[in-house]
Amino acid sequence: MTQTCFVIMPFGIKEDASGRAFSFDDLYEFLIKDAIAQMEGVEALRCDEISEAGWIHSTMIKHIAEAPLAVVDISTLNPNVFYELGVRHALKPSGTVLIRREGTESPFNIEGFNCIDYDLGDGDKRREFQRRLQAFLNNARSQPQHSDSLVYDVLPDLRVERGPSICERKPRFLWDTHIYPYRLVAQPEKEICLVAGDWRDIKHCDVWVNSENTNMQMARFYERSVSGLIRYLGATKSITGDIEKDTVALELAAALGGAGRVEKAAVVPTGPGLLAQTNNVKAVFHVASVEGELGFGYRPIAGIERCVRNALQMADASRFRELHLESMLFAIMGTGTAGGDLADLAARQIGAAVDYLELNPASAIKRVCFSAFTDVMLETLTAAVAAIPNLERPEP
Structure with a gap:
């Protein structure tokens, strides 16, 4: 999935x-845009390139707020540029790179930020600027949890909620199961599906993916998490509902072989336990999508979309061929106790699934499902899917 870098x-x-x-247009075309064009999965966009109807300032603010990456040139010390930088830093904790013409002194309030210098006349310096710009942007992509905004450094608990029509109301739990399929344009036989409803009623997915911590410690049975739900539903129970054998958790512990942790984005497969009988599940994939830090709790790992790709690769591994795995069920990882932004993580993880299916047309997986427990989650996931041009809704 291509990410926008707003300049x-x-x-x-x-x-x-x-x-x-000097010409800022030449700077953009021959240094900035050219450097970004050499990066995989990123495209540059400047305000004058936006071909949308409407007030240009509102369109610009929208891109400042939504673009995963931004490059800001402070060389003129222009009040408009600093206003837009302030908006960016207030709305996005990471993904912003500052640049300036060599010899420009940064104002006091931002002099502590890393800033890449450029020189339009020196060929070696031009190439070094492009190399550093690519490195800064790639670091921002791979480590989105690292703040480059003074606002979020000072106010680390600050959260910006998107869409007042969504966030001003209390989320409504979706009890009835509904499936919303989207076909890949290039491979109509492959689908990304949004599944609304309770996981206990989902019976059409071969693999359930469990978002887990790097210690692979499953949640307690009655915690409000996918991990706790899978643990409970997979366990054998007495007629009164008491746990007789903690099947999935025991198998996960055995698979670890005494190891206290796994690598980030690692996938550990286990059997489904009782879920095989109740929900037609063939395997559970436990993915290390969050990591804990003493005193600070859990947070999403950097590059969390790797978890989706690794889980899909595991399903295509030869060891699972005899299970004939064709469908997988994900929750958006990193949004529970880790507190990640749902809109951002949904876009990245659904995009990763689309990318995997497109790059691996021989994959046995035909349907990748992402679950939505509430109406707010469903609207957010629907918006994420709508932004992917490689997908289309099938005719009713």
Whole structure:
């Protein structure tokens, strides 16, 4: 899935802070845009390239708020640029890279931030600038949990809720199961599905994916989590519902062989326990999608979308061929106790599933499902799917 890098900078020929005039259009076309074009899965966008109807300032703010990556040129010390940088830092904790013409001094409030210098006249320095810009952007992509915003450094618990029509109401739990399929344009036989409802009523997915911590410690039976639900539903129980054998958790512990932790994004498969009988589940894949830190709790791992790719690769492994695995069920990982942003994580994880299916047309997996427990989750996942041009709704 291609990510947008929104470039915030002046247009045309302008003077920098020292009075030196140069073409910002040339800077954008031949240094910034060219460097980003060489990166896989990223495309540059400047405000003057947006071909949308409506007030240009509202469109610009939308891209400042939504783009996973942004490059901000502070060379002119222009108030408009600093206003837009302030909006970006207030709305996005990470993914912002500052650049400036060599010799420009950063204002006091941002002088502590890393800033990449460029020189338009020196070929070696131009190439070094492009190399560093690519490195900064790749670091921001792989480590989105690392803040580059002073706002979030000072206020680490700050949260920006998207869409007042969604977040101003109390989420409503979806009890009835409904499936919303989206076909891959290039492979109509493959589908990404949004599944609304209770996991206990889902009986059409061969693999259930359990978002787990790097210690592979399953949640307690009655905690509000997929991990606890899978643990309970997979266990054998007495006629009164008491646990007789903690089947899935015991098998997971045995698979670890005494190891206290696994690598980030690692996948540990187990059997489904009683879920094989009740929900037609053939395997459970436990994925290390969050990590704990003493005193701070859990947080999503960097590059959490790797968990989706690794789980799909595991399903295609030869060891599972005899199970004829064709469908998988995910919750959006990192949004529970780890507190990750649902909209951002949904876009990245659904995009990773689409990318895997497109890059692996021989994959045995025909349907990748993402669950939504509430109406707010369903609306957020629907918006994420709608933003992927590689998907289409089948005709009713």
